[in-house]
Amino acid sequence: MKIIIIDDSKMMLTMAEKLLYENLYRIEIETFKNPVEALERIRKSNVDLVITDLIMKEMNGIEVVKEIKGNKKLEHIKVLIVTSIMDYDTLMKCYEYGASDYILKPFNKNELIARVRNALREISLQKKLAGRLEDINYQHEKLKEANEKLKVTQSALIQKEQLAGIGQLAAGVAHEMNNPLGFIISNFNMLNQYVEIFLKLMNKYDDLELEDENIKKFKLENDYDFIIDDFSELLSDTNSGLARLKDIVKSLKGFSRINDFKELTEFDINEGIRETLIITKNEYKYIADVETNFAEIPKIQAFGGEINQVFLNLIVNGVYAIKKMVDKADKENKDVERGKITIKTSEISDYVVIEFTDNGCGMKKEVLTKIFNPFYTTKPIGTGTGLGLSISYDVITNKHNGRIEVDSIVDVGTTFTIYLPKYQKKTND
Numbered sequence: 001m002k003i004i005i006i007d008d009s010k011m012m013l014t015m016a017e018k019l020l021y022e023n024l025y026r027i028e029i030e031t032f033k034n035p036v037e038a039l040e041r042i043r044k045s046n047v048d049l050v051i052t053d054l055i056m057k058e059m060n061g062i063e064v065v066k067e068i069k070g071n072k073k074l075e076h077i078k079v080l081i082v083t084s085i086m087d088y089d090t091l092m093k094c095y096e097y098g099a100s101d102y103i104l105k106p107f108n109k110n111e112l113i114a115r116v117r118n119a120l121r122e123i124s125l126q127k128k129l130a131g132r133l134e135d136i137n138y139q140h141e142k143l144k145e146a147n148e149k150l151k152v153t154q155s156a157l158i159q160k161e162q163l164a165g166i167g168q169l170a171a172g173v174a175h176e177m178n179n180p181l182g183f184i185i186s187n188f189n190m191l192n193q194y195v196e197i198f199l200k201l202m203n204k205y206d207d208l209e210l211e212d213e214n215i216k217k218f219k220l221e222n223d224y225d226f227i228i229d230d231f232s233e234l235l236s237d238t239n240s241g242l243a244r245l246k247d248i249v250k251s252l253k254g255f256s257r258i259n260d261f262k263e264l265t266e267f268d269i270n271e272g273i274r275e276t277l278i279i280t281k282n283e284y285k286y287i288a289d290v291e292t293n294f295a296e297i298p299k300i301q302a303f304g305g306e307i308n309q310v311f312l313n314l315i316v317n318g319v320y321a322i323k324k325m326v327d328k329a330d331k332e333n334k335d336v337e338r339g340k341i342t343i344k345t346s347e348i349s350d351y352v353v354i355e356f357t358d359n360g361c362g363m364k365k366e367v368l369t370k371i372f373n374p375f376y377t378t379k380p381i382g383t384g385t386g387l388g389l390s391i392s393y394d395v396i397t398n399k400h401n402g403r404i405e406v407d408s409i410v411d412v413g414t415t416f417t418i419y420l421p422k423y424q425k426k427t428n429d
C-alpha cells in the first residue's frame with residue numbers, strides 16, 4: 001500500500017512516518033511539506049492513501065481533498081485529514097468533498113495507527129470488491145457474446161433449412177415443368193408449320209375466286225380478314241411467351257442449384273445475377289428499372305445456391321427501399337424519380353466485385369450500424385425477418401472469406417459492395 005503524508009511541519013512528517021513504519025506492514029510512505037508537489041506526485045504514481053494536514057501555507061487540506069475527489073482517475077484514493085483545531089465547519093467541508101476520516105493533532109500514537117490501519121483495511125476490501133466486480137463484468141461480457149453467437153447460429157440454421165426447403169421445392173417445380181414445357185414448345189413449332197401450310201392453301205383458294213355467297217357471308221361473319229392478319233402475330237407472341245417460360249424454368253433450376261448449397265463449385269456470378277433477376281422480376285418490375293453492367297469476370301469457386309440467395313436479399317431490400325421512398329413522396333405530394341437498381345460486376349486482383357445500388361430511402365447512421373445483426377429490421381412487425389443481411393454477411397464473410405460493405409445516404413440511396421475471392425483455400429462447412 002502506498003501512503004503519502006502532507007504536512008508543513010517537518011517534525012510531524014518524520015514522526016508520523018516513523019510511527020507508521022514501525023507499526024504497519026507492507027506499506028510504502030512518501031512525505032511532502034508542499035501540498036502542490038504532493039498532488040503532482042499523487043497524479044503520477046499509484047497512491048492508495050493520503051494523510052493531509054488541514055491548515056498549510058501553499059494550499060489548505062480542503063483543496064487537496066477537492067483536487068483528489070474531483071479527478072476521475074484519483075477519486076478512489078482515501079484521504080485522512082489531520083487537524084489540530086477542532087474546527088468543526090472546516091472538517092465537515094472535508095467530509096462533504098469526500099474525506100473519509102480525521103486524526104487529531106498532536107497525535108496520540110495509538111489513535112494514529114488505528115485510524116490508518118482501518119483505512120488500509122477498507123482499501124484492501126475495496127480492491128477485492130473491485131476485482132470481483134471485474135470478474136463479474138468479464139463473465140457478463142462472455143455470456144453476452146455467447147448469446148449473440150447463439151442467435152446468429154440459430155438464425156443461420158433456420159434460414160439454411162428454409163433455403164434448402166425452398167430450393168428443393170423450386171428445383172422440383174422447375175423439373176416438373178420442364179417436360180410438359182418441352183413438348184408444348186416442340187408441338188407448337190409443328191403447329192406453326194402446319195398453320196403456314198393451311199394459310200397457303202387458303203390463299204390458293206382465294207386466288208381461284210370460287211366463292212359463292214355462302215362462303216362470303218361466313219367470312220364476313222367471322223372476321224376472316226382480321227383472323228388472317230392476326231394469325232402470325234398471335235403465333236409470334238405465343239412463341240416469345242414460350243421462350244420466356246423456358247427461360248424462367250431454366251433460371252429456377254439454375255437459381256436453386258440444390259447441390260450448390262453443399263459443395264463448392266465453379267460459379268458464374270453474372271449468370272447467377274441474371275437468373276436471380278428473372279426469379280425476382282415480379283418484385284421489381286412495377287417499381288424499378290434494373291440496369292446491369294457486367295464485366296467479363298472469371299468463374300469463381302462458391303456455394304452458388306447461397307450466393308444467389310444473397311443477390312436475392314439485396315435486390316428485394318433495394319426494391320423495398322425504393323417503395324418506401326415512393327410512398328413517402330406520395331404522402332408529401334412530391335415527385336420522385338423512377339426507381340432504379342444498378343448491378344455492376346468487376347474484378348480486382350484476386351477478387352470479383354459486385355455492387356448493388358438503389359436510389360431508395362437510404363439509411364441513417366444508427367440503422368447502418370445494426371443492419372447485419374440477426375433479427376434487426378425496420379420493417380413493420382410481420383413483414384421483415386431481419387435475417388436477410390445477417391445471413392448474407394455470414395455467407396459472404398464466413399463461408400466464402402469475402403467482404404460485404406455498405407454505403408448509404410438518407411433519401412439518396414444505398415450501395416452494397418461484395419468482394420468474393422476467386423479461389424477458396426479450403427472447404428469450410
Ligand SMILES: Nc1ncnc2c1ncn2[C@@H]1O[C@H](COP(=O)(O)OP(=O)(O)O)[C@@H](O)[C@H]1O
Binds near residue numbers: 390
Ligand atoms: N437497400 C436498402 N436501403 C435501405 N435500407 C436497407 C436496405 N437494405 C437493408 N436495409 C435496412 O436493413 C434492415 C435489415 O435488412 P434485412 O436483414 O434484409 O432484414 P429485413 O429485410 O427482413 O428487414 C432493413 O429492415 C432496412 O432497414
Ligand SMILES: [Mg+2]
Binds near residue numbers: 316
Ligand atoms: Mg431483407
